[in-house]
Amino acid sequence: MESFLRTFSDQTINGLVIGNIYAFIAVGLALIFGVGNLINFAHGSVFMVGAYVGWVCMTWWNLPLAVAFVVVTLVCALVGVAIERFALYPLRGAPPIAPLLATIGVSFMIDQAVQLLFSRNPHAFPNPLIEHRFQVGGVTVGAIDLLIAGVGVAAALTLYSFLRFTRWGWALRATAQDREAALQMGVNVNAVNRMTFAIAAALGGIAGLLVGMYFNTVYPTMSFQATFKGFAAVVLGGLGNVPGAVLGGLLLGLIESYGVAIFGATYRNLFAFIILIAVLVWRPNGLFSLKPRVTQEPLTGTFIAKGRPVPTPKWLIATLIGVAFVVPILAPNPYLLQILTNAWLLGMVALSVTLVTGTAGQTSLGQAGFMAIGAYASALLVLRLGWPFELSMIAAAFISAILGTLLVFPAFRLRAAYIAIATLAIGEIVNQVILNWEGLTQGAMGIAGLPPPSLLGWQMIRPHEIYYFSLALLCLAALVQWRLVRSPLGRTWRSLREDEVAAQAFGVNLNRYKTLAFGVAAWLAGLSGAVTGHMYTYISHETFTNTTSILALTMVILGGMGNLLGAIVGAVVLTALPEVFRGLADYRYLVYGLTLLLVIRFRPQGLLGTD
């Protein structure tokens, strides 16, 4: 009992300290959401920049901690201003999903830039504080814990006084309440936006520095986790609610800390994702809000630019398919074939994204989750039950369709950016479950020794064999999808993308048609995942990550939302370009991020136009 109490109080301290850091991240996200009505995916990247700047200050320049804090604050504030000025400011007036996608592009670019500068390996973060741990009433507290608590309280007081007692703080709050009215009253809302980004980024950077010190390490992938923990905390507290974000952060820290103590460390990240989805679905205004918000918000769920698709005559499509089929004969280069095979398989995923996001208007960032379900289903059916590949592949697609749709179903009521966050979290949950369900999936070890794809005794081992197989699957998938979207069903899907209220008034049952869209999409993505898994012969919880999901969405935006040929062209361009120009391979995420930014800014309808 004594030891239980001690563990409990230690976990509480631990949870509060981590929660304090989450609160830092969440407050920034809440400020940006409140003022700019924007969900900022680049926030974790700024956090990571803060950690690395702190690391540089302390290991390269041997600066004292206090100076490091100042440098981190200033550098991150500048980064925040730069993000606002160059990525978001040009997108005012665009549909709200556009700046959200732009922040994804920015985060890709920042993350890759940090990797290029500092390598993708973790670096040890020196602890400039005394290592001694204090005993306070049966609880052990380290100096770092006290520092984090102190900085947290100081930052909260500063921010509160700023918002409460200064003109700029008033301007910020006025803009958050009613942008138009603030503008009418002479508030320079653009300056307020920039200032908000500076404050948020500074807070995020300080959090990064504290986390680096707390865990004694910095690494590039800390960015995405931070973004997500921040989202979960903000959603817990109510989007745009700053005190709520603080409470949400602390609560999330406690839940994680107790959860890890009970279930084990590998579960750490699962809690945030589950909380995120559960709160979005059941308490979309957060735990602390009393009044439900009026639901009649403008319907801007997807990124559909006005414009017609570029006409693509039948002979052109036939020629393109013909060219694709003769490539292995004209250029039997295994490396090229491998790249194009990847493009075909990712093209199927892009098709599935363009169906849910482009045609049916439900922005999905969880497609990799469906791929993972498909890959694991097929692998287990083949290895555990001895099924032949041709059968397991089909079964895997159906398992992905059913499981995937069931997972997304609770999020059907969400709109606009929320469905994007929810699907991203669902993709993560799939991977976390794979990591933790060791009895079924072998956990972190992954599954090795998958037999290569085969068809009626024909084993596809050589590159051109699997090339033809995946190309044929892609053509078939495109044909099926083309028929669906040109049928009355396609018209109904588009109607719910354009205006859910009007569609409903004419008898469209939204849930059923979303089910159908996600079902078909998860089927396609699951099929692609199954083939991909067998091609690699090894899969793990890190094979199909959110990066793949975001990449697939980028392909679709590049090609033109809802445009089938566009999705495939996007897949080829984004898969092949970094490889063809070998120099670009190391910069591939810079290329992806930049592509996303430029297309959203200069050609929102994509290369081939939205359909």
Add this chain to the structure above:
Amino acid sequence: MALLEIQRVSRAFDGVLAVNEVSLQMDAGETVSVIGPNGAGKTTLFNLITGLDRPDRGDIRFNGESLIDLPPDAYARRGIARTFQHGRVFGNLSVLDNVLLGAHSRRRATQAQAAWLHLAQELFYGLFWPSSMRQEEQALRAEAETILAQFGERLLPRLHQPAYSLSYANRRRVEIARALLLKPRLLLLDEPTAGMNPAETAEMLEFLHTLKARGQTILLIEHKLSLVMKLSDRVIVMDEGRVIAEGAPEVVRSDPRVIEAYLGHHRTGEGDTAADEDTANKARQPVVAGFSEEAI
């Protein structure tokens, strides 16, 4: 039995009674107009009748069946179609597709009650395009073109243009055509002539007369009182959520309560602040102008 029967329906937003104990009956073939100053609760009433919003109290019966527990997408199947006050066409869909969506609840693939059967049918039809589906599409398309032809050359040449490229007035026409392809038993029109010039309004009046002559039941919200007076069998006047007068157009027109509601006299002396009075009058101004020019 009345086609539509609204029984003491109320709906409040944040303590403000937008619709307060409203009752209303409509028989098949009737044309009824709801008029009243801005904020009188007309559109809220429409939203309640079409399932977009739910009443706090009261019952709405259509053809003897209570509607208020039905999901919003169930209203179309029962033959209730509407247009929207601010226009809700599907911007990136062509004019033809916009109108064809009106027939969603008539299509064979959507008839099944069970979700799995409904979805299986949609998927089957979408994948295999059986001849029954092609014929159905052909027939609906012909019907849609017949409806659009009633607007003369305004929409027929634009069948394949996206709806966002249309003028405001043409979007309203597309919305009406979409509602008509549902073959509605009750057609609700929310300000069909908003944003139309006098010539276009006259054209719309003629169009609505034709609809009425064919026996279409119409519930209309309209601010242009000359149109209301010429078209309606009955007029219902709402103010501050209540029905304040009801009857034949010529009776309602001379009802002192109606004139008072439009001119806003009754507010004075009820403890409203001067500022409130001012905004209230501002909101009413266009109506007063319409009333004085056209009706009085």
